[in-house]
Amino acid sequence: MASGQGRVLELAVLGSLHETPLHGYELRKRLNALLGMFRAFSYGSLYPCLRSLLAQGLIAEEQPAPTTIVGGRSKIVYKLTAEGKERLQELLTQAGPSAWEDESFGVHFAFFRHTEAEVRLRILEGRRSRLEERLDSVRTALARTRERLDSYTLELQRHGLESVEREVRWLNELIATERRASQEPEQETTSTDE
Amino acid sequence: MASGQGRVLELAVLGSLHETPLHGYELRKRLNALLGMFRAFSYGSLYPCLRSLLAQGLIAEEQPAPTTIVGGRSKIVYKLTAEGKERLQELLTQAGPSAWEDESFGVHFAFFRHTEAEVRLRILEGRRSRLEERLDSVRTALARTRERLDSYTLELQRHGLESVEREVRWLNELIATERRASQEPEQETTSTDE
């Protein structure tokens, strides 16, 4: 497949490094603090990702003042290159399934600050329809079920349905807010900052 | 690793086949109807899993009346063997991290009907403390954050926190119900526990 379809990590790393240079260990901490509620980043994917990004020239090692280093303490600080910033912008522009699936939506959302309003809206709507389609399929499957389910299965269904419905409602609010915000500034063509 | 640590699929397949014999396609539909809100089972893992279970003798192919088959229509129906039932019981007895992690908890819960009350309780409590520990780490990381976060990041945190808190509350209710149910047969000690 065309490179970089499912790489959630690439966006996560590039996005984090955009704020400030970091080394692997702290990068992971940041990421888990930011998205720990949704997913858990691990070294097993982080370091290979950093290596790959380094090889692509999207990030670079940053040397601290070498005089202060005494014991040759290894601590590799990475920073975004110009190409990396470009790539990040490119990733932030993409509004496709790779943006609104379970694993990736949170990451994309976390960097919405750097995303264009139009793209934000399309991602939010994409996620919403993804969830609604899931609700549909589960509901119809449930309705077609002949045998009566035990109470645990039922409770699991109920809880799952409720969770997803709740997220849909959350998305509805976000979408409404986005729409409102994009129409409010009649005068002035909005700030195309950075 | 000792075999069968992370295999959520094994339990899912064995558990489903315990109800009634099924073939791959329908097995997947069942599973996705049952757990589609939490995860999506795919053929890419289902068929290899079936093959593995078959090789282990935990499931077996079931022949329909061969006279009615005309065109050599392939439709491989699997059923649980005696060993399979044993293995299923074994899996249902295990209350460990492999039971209360995100991907596996739903599957274990879905078959709680066949699980001992004590094991059910331990899994529910394990899941709860898993979530609380996650809440803790994210909350403290958030509190330690110096820089002020943008509104999107904040909203993501808020939503994530709320979702997890909600699940904890759900678990609390379930645990209370389990406790009540296990004490009902005795005269009540008016337990003011916790």
Add this chain to the structure above:
DNA sequence: GCGTCGATGTATCGCGCCGATACATCCTGA
């Protein structure tokens, strides 16, 4: 001074499982 324990730090390996894809048959409807 000495041991140990936890946090910091980089790195790799196995492999479970997903998504996409291919291919074949059956049924339904325009």
Add this chain to the structure above:
DNA sequence: TCAGGATGTATCGGCGCGATACATCGACGC
């Protein structure tokens, strides 16, 4: 009549998690 959709089995690439292995550091007790 034939296209399209549901049914059905199967494989391949590869992402990313969990476990693990090291190494250094500061803090603590003793």
